[in-house]
Amino acid sequence: MVFKKYFIPRFIQYLTVLFIGITLVFIIPRLLPSDPVEHQLNRMTAQGQYLDPAAVEEMRETLQELYGLKGGLLEQYLIYWKRLFTGNLGPSFTQFPTPVIQLIKISLPWTAGLLLVSLLLSWLIGTVLGGIKVSFPNSIVAKIIEFFAMGIRPIPYYIMALVLLILFAFVFPVFPMTGGYSMGAEIGFNLKFILDLLRHAFLPIMSMVVLEIGGWFIQMRNVASNVIEEDYVVYAEALGLPKIKIIFRYIMRNAIIPQITGLALNLGFIFGGALITEIVFSYPGIGTLLYSAILAGDYNLIMGVNIFSIVGVSTAMLIIDLIYPLLDPRVRYQ
Amino acid sequence: MSMIDVKELKAYYTTEKYGRIYRVRAVDGVSFQVHKNEIYGIAGESGCGKSTLLKAISGLIKPPLEILEGEVIYNFDDQSLNILSLQEDKQRRKVRGIRLSHIPQGSMSVLNPVRRIRKSFQDLIDAHLKLENRTHLNDMNMVKKHLDALGLEWNVMHSFPHQLSGGMRQRITIALATILKPDIIFADEPTTALDVVVQRGVVQLIKKIKKEQQNTLIMVTHDLAIHANLCDRLAIMYAGKIVEEADVNLLFNQPKHPYTQMLLDSLPKLGDKSTRTSAPGTPPSLINVPPGCRFHPRCPEATERCRREIPELVEVEKGHRVACFLEEGSK
The missing domain is CATH 3.40.50.300 (P-loop containing nucleotide triphosphate hydrolases)
Incomplete structure (x- = not known):
């Protein structure tokens, strides 16, 4: 009954969002003025080679078929879906003939690892600090936390990243300057490689965590400072419940609900990549991949990355919807 | 012995605005005793300080509420406690x-x-x-x-x-x-x-x-x-003070304070079809309380003395306390 009333409508909504999103991904690149087939042909002829017009025509047709640009729009659309279901996103135009899915497969673990760790860390620290601030508003610790969280947050991200890089990779060369792992390192599941990986990931993760803590802190502080005025918290005080219990079970427990929504939404965004981080720290990842794909008009790659993003965000939304009743009984059975 | 003994309790809300300190005198010099096993009622209009009085005597004091002076003593069977002198976390919490x-x-x-x-x-x-x-x-x-x-x-x-x-x-x-x-x-x-x-x-x-x-x-x-x-007993509060306190039947049958009389006159009575009247005017702001008796701007029988001096809550007959100069004079 609950399954029918709660789960099925949300699952249908999820599928609808996916369908619309993926269709938009199909339509939008086709509205662009540049034609990737012409682009590719121009590149070939620009090299000064003489090409027989008939051969050019033949090549155009082959390219169109490869790129999924053959035939009318409807025909292309149906082929597009057919390819999607077989996990084939087509070849990349710029790194022809490597399939898009393979490029994404290489970049995705880097991005996902980097963003997931920094998101979870900043969320956890920001939420706990926000809770501390509200529970002990006049303590010195709370004031120091607030001062730093509010002071660091407005710093633009790229400046923060560059400062960290200059400080800890150049002035005090504690951490490596570029890359995801040392050049020539043996890739494998062993302690040496993992330590190397962590050392390389430390600065990029830090740069994001330090700034994002502020955002989570402020959200938690604002929500919790409303919760603290709620009748049930005041009444818990009036009944003499221990302070620790009031903080965790009454204040934090209620204030954390919007925090979890925020976390889940942000989890969906980890497939979009972190472009500036990747550029500043020369870190491999989806952001750079997408950026170069946009510059080169590499439709298939753009579409591939976007499809991952869409699936990521909407799956995150579905998961929030499904776990929400566990967090907040008031939305149960609705 | 009385169960609760409240002495000269003053609980104000203190706020600061543009460098000026405002005091809302929600409870201003209230004394009363509650006996064991009785039901003690406190009545009054909205904003007369009833709820603040409760907060203060139960020790639920959080800024901006402040206790300026006074004592609240509980005489339990095994011990007496002055709740206002206890520490919030260690002791008050254990009592509540x-x-x-x-x-x-x-x-x-x-x-x-x-x-x-x-x-x-x-x-x-x-x-x-x-x-x-x-x-x-x-x-x-x-x-x-x-x-x-x-x-x-x-x-x-x-x-x-x-x-x-x-x-x-x-x-x-x-x-x-x-x-x-x-x-x-x-x-x-x-x-x-x-x-x-x-x-x-x-x-x-x-x-x-x-x-x-x-x-x-x-x-x-x-x-x-x-x-x-x-x-069992009822106290009437007006603008942060108790103006009358008596046994509930006595109070309803022989109200002495003009405010209590007006309150009771506003209630419908069986068989009485005349139009009910309410007290004229509105309760005073607790930031700028009127000098003298706080009720004098609305009191039909106010004299020059009421505008200058503050009437004390005195016992006019056994178990009936009233804060009004009219009663003092008649005694």
Whole structure:
């Protein structure tokens, strides 16, 4: 009954969002003025080679078929879906003939690892600090936390990243300057490689965590400072419940609900990549991949990355919807 | 001996605006005693300081509320406590919930929305009873017994607060407030926002608990009908002060203070079809209270003296205290 009333409508909504999103991904690149087939042909002829017009025509047709640009729009659309279901996103135009899915497969673990760790860390620290601030508003610790969280947050991200890089990779060369792992390192599941990986990931993760803590802190502080005025918290005080219990079970427990929504939404965004981080720290990842794909008009790659993003965000939304009743009984059975 | 002894209590809300300090004199020099086992009523208009008085005497003091002076002494069977001199975390917290309990105003939102009701009961029991020789099953049996005694269903324990009706929530809250058999219960407008049928149920519930547990009850509401029904003694508050206090029957039959007279005149009476009148004007702001007697701007019998001097609350006959110069003169 609950399954029918709660789960099925949300699952249908999820599928609808996916369908619309993926269709938009199909339509939008086709509205662009540049034609990737012409682009590719121009590149070939620009090299000064003489090409027989008939051969050019033949090549155009082959390219169109490869790129999924053959035939009318409807025909292309149906082929597009057919390819999607077989996990084939087509070849990349710029790194022809490597399939898009393979490029994404290489970049995705880097991005996902980097963003997931920094998101979870900043969320956890920001939420706990926000809770501390509200529970002990006049303590010195709370004031120091607030001062730093509010002071660091407005710093633009790229400046923060560059400062960290200059400080800890150049002035005090504690951490490596570029890359995801040392050049020539043996890739494998062993302690040496993992330590190397962590050392390389430390600065990029830090740069994001330090700034994002502020955002989570402020959200938690604002929500919790409303919760603290709620009748049930005041009444818990009036009944003499221990302070620790009031903080965790009454204040934090209620204030954390919007925090979890925020976390889940942000989890969906980890497939979009972190472009500036990747550029500043020369870190491999989806952001750079997408950026170069946009510059080169590499439709298939753009579409591939976007499809991952869409699936990521909407799956995150579905998961929030499904776990929400566990967090907040008031939305149960609705 | 009296159970609660309040002496010259002054509780102000202090706020600062543009460098100027504003004091809302919500409770301004209030003294009264509550005897053991009685129901003491406090009545007054909205904003006269009733709820602040309750907060102050139960030691729930948080900025901007400040206690300027005064004492609140509890004489329990085994010990006397001056609640205002206790430390908040170590001592006051231990008294609240088990010796002093609250039936709150607006029980719609006093239960934690994400916790099942039985958890709220468990929280309270955990907070105040020692863990030795206590099991979860025993606790729940105690709750069950208490609910049975109050005529409430055990099933509601598994619900979340939002799944219950307003009246049910209020009754559950009363059960929660009284499960540990407190010596003193503060009831802050327990019937407000309920319809009369539920109000009657709540009043009967409170009476029943009082009879069984022999607690002392302080009842605050603006509803004089509830007071007439429930209370032994009644105090009328006006602008942060008690203006009259007497046995409830005496007060209703022979009100002495002009304000009390006006209040009672505004109530409908059986068989009396004349138009009811209310007191003229509005209550004064508690930031700028009028000099002299606080009621004088609205009092039909105000004299020059009322505008200058503050009348003391004096006993005009046994158990009947009034703060008015008219009574002083007639004595």
